[in-house]
Amino acid sequence: MVVMVSPEAEGAGRLRVLDPVTSEKISDHTTADLASWIGRYEAEHQPRWVFPAAEALYPQLLEAGVRVARCHDLTLTEGILLASAGQHGSPRNPAAAWARLHGRAEPPDKPPPARNAQPALFETDQETLSLDLLVEVYRSQLGRGEGQRLLIAAESAGGLAAAEMTDHGLPWNEGVHRELLTEMLGPKPAPGARPDKLAALAARIVDAFGGHPVNPDSPASVVRAFAREGIDIASTRAWLLREVDHPAVEPLLEYKELARMWTAHGWTWLDSWVHNGRFRPDYVVGGVVSGRWATRGGAALQLPKALRKAVRSLPGWSLVVADAAQLEPRVLAALSGDQRLAEVSADVDLYASLAADSFDGDRGRAKIAMLSAMYGGTSGGAGPLLAVLRKRFPQAVGHVEQAARDGEQGFMVRSRLGRTSPRPGAQRMALMERTDEESLQKSRQAAREWGRFTRNFVVQASAADWALVLLVTLRRRLAGTAAEIVFYQHDEVLVHCPAGDAPDVSAELAAAAAEATGLVFPGTEVKFPLESSIVDCYGDAK
DNA sequence: ATCGCATGCGCC
DNA sequence: AAAGGGCGCATGCGAT
Numbered sequence A: 001m002v003v004m005v006s007p008e009a010e011g012a013g014r015l016r017v018l019d020p021v022t023s024e025k026i027s028d029h030t031t032a033d034l035a036s037w038i039g040r041y042e043a044e045h046q047p048r049w050v051f052p053a054a055e056a057l058y059p060q061l062l063e064a065g066v067r068v069a070r071c072h073d074l075t076l077t078e079g080i081l082l083a084s085a086g087q088h089g090s091p092r093n094p095a096a097a098w099a100r101l102h103g104r105a106e107p108p109d110k111p112p113p114a115r116n117a118q119p120a121l122f123e124t125d126q127e128t129l130s131l132d133l134l135v136e137v138y139r140s141q142l143g144r145g146e147g148q149r150l151l152i153a154a155e156s157a158g159g160l161a162a163a164e165m166t167d168h169g170l171p172w173n174e175g176v177h178r179e180l181l182t183e184m185l186g187p188k189p190a191p192g193a194r195p196d197k198l199a200a201l202a203a204r205i206v207d208a209f210g211g212h213p214v215n216p217d218s219p220a221s222v223v224r225a226f227a228r229e230g231i232d233i234a235s236t237r238a239w240l241l242r243e244v245d246h247p248a249v250e251p252l253l254e255y256k257e258l259a260r261m262w263t264a265h266g267w268t269w270l271d272s273w274v275h276n277g278r279f280r281p282d283y284v285v286g287g288v289v290s291g292r293w294a295t296r297g298g299a300a301l302q303l304p305k306a307l308r309k310a311v312r313s314l315p316g317w318s319l320v321v322a323d324a325a326q327l328e329p330r331v332l333a334a335l336s337g338d339q340r341l342a343e344v345s346a347d348v349d350l351y352a353s354l355a356a357d358s359f360d361g362d363r364g365r366a367k368i369a370m371l372s373a374m375y376g377g378t379s380g381g382a383g384p385l386l387a388v389l390r391k392r393f394p395q396a397v398g399h400v401e402q403a404a405r406d407g408e409q410g411f412m413v414r415s416r417l418g419r420t421s422p423r424p425g426a427q428r429m430a431l432m433e434r435t436d437e438e439s440l441q442k443s444r445q446a447a448r449e450w451g452r453f454t455r456n457f458v459v460q461a462s463a464a465d466w467a468l469v470l471l472v473t474l475r476r477r478l479a480g481t482a483a484e485i486v487f488y489q490h491d492e493v494l495v496h497c498p499a500g501d502a503p504d505v506s507a508e509l510a511a512a513a514a515e516a517t518g519l520v521f522p523g524t525e526v527k528f529p530l531e532s533s534i535v536d537c538y539g540d541a542k
Numbered sequence B: 001a002t003c004g005c006a007t008g009c010g011c012c
Numbered sequence C: 001a002a003a004g005g006g007c008g009c010a011t012g013c014g015a016t
Helices: A034-045 A054-063 A074-084 A094-101 A131-144 A146-168 A174-185 A196-208 A219-228 A249-265 A267-273 A305-310 A327-336 A339-344 A350-358 A363-375 A382-392 A394-408 A426-433 A437-478 A499-520
Strands: A002-007 A013-018 A025-031 A048-051 A070-073 A282-284 A294-296 A317-324 A484-488 A492-498 A530-535
Touching: A002 A034, A002 A054, A002 A131, A013 A034, A013 A131, A025 A034, A034 A054, A048 A054, A054 A146, A070 A074, A070 A146, A074 A094, A074 A131, A074 A146, A094 A131, A131 A146, A146 A282, A146 A437, A146 A484, A174 A196, A174 A249, A174 A267, A174 A305, A196 A249, A249 A267, A317 A437, A317 A499, A327 A339, A327 A350, A327 A363, A327 A394, A327 A437, A339 A350, A339 A394, A350 A363, A350 A382, A363 A382, A363 A394, A363 A437, A382 A394, A394 A437, A426 A437, A437 A484, A437 A492, A437 A499, A492 A499, A499 A530
Parallel strands: A002 A048, A048 A070
Antiparallel strands: A002 A013, A013 A025, A282 A294, A317 A492, A317 A530, A484 A492
């Protein structure tokens, strides 16, 4: 069964039950308590729910204790279909989709919710759209999305998984975090003051420059200070500073590291993002053009490794941490059908295996070669290494080089499941097409840059396909158990579960990885190992 | 006072 | 001197 949902203010709503094959109306319903209605119907029928946007509706259902298994998200789907039609960035809400079908003016998307906004129990500004309109958009999407059914289903399920993860929250031990901050930075400073250790380092930096005032937070000020000492640096990037022989370098590097911890993940972050022992980021499903997720606030996908110490399971519970090993080169092997690279992928350490096959056992060089192929890099002597790779793995290298050529010519490229890259913007496209003598250089550079983007897109986006399918497959497998998926980051999943269930969860993870591989790359011989460990502390994983 | 851009670093 | 793809975020700083 398929049920269209049109939420109204104050938790009310309208619903239409549709025939799953024809999408014809079976019955209409209105209710003052949408959550309860959905909860009852879910228990009895487990339909596919059609939501205008799970992001807006599902948190309220979860708040009311209602979960659903399956949905079709009209907003997420519209985003995929628009991109597929070369219309990245158009409004993708259902009302805009309907307007497009009828040649009317398209209402813009609503601005995203305020940073770290506390979700209201029942939002009253939720746009109410008629069931007729929603059904029309749904049918249109089924037609337009014929070739991307798995991607649409996975993206929609991802929308549910994201809301559930925010609802669970990542178990966060505030005490551990505070101890770490005190250890690194000193006691929590008064408002407006710098932590002791940062102040001390700043003083050391000034000393090292002979007492001249220097603001270590200002790159320009640091560059000027070095210039006074006769040292020219192009920027204050850490990797560049490391090459400089000067007493200020060491305290500067330490300052940068600690300052980042203070400003990005210090006491202020803790107070605004961790409540009752849980960190609840807002995930933005498909927020990156490649299909990777983003987050709104909280920098959840950029947690410094040092902070993983603060992620602790509750007493009697465990964390199962799973990480796809070297996902992107495996994806390239499967995408391109390169038999030899498929054989290399049999090893959990793909780079070691690649080194043994083609680089005299030099893992570092093997890795540089592979990364250059996937990113289009040429530095670090990558050129000759790439040549070796091309000779030994012509299909794999040919695959990314074709994607690069497509991009250089302004064509779109697609991920395995059909997610589509944007076209170059009008300005870049105009530059890329210029052939006059004075612009030739810039034209070629613009084309090469876009080629690097599309080269990487096919790999990164197909890896995101695989990881998304893994996530939603795992979600389905864990439904009805006590286990909670609590974190998802590109190629990594964390599950929080009763300690006794952890081995079962690990088994489900392995099964989900195999299932994802079969769904995304049917028939491939490429191996996609998932390294998982059962721990009490995220910092102890691997 | 407020905004947008550049810088630089965190993660994958 | 730049160099390899994708992001989010805090800060500095000039423009408004």
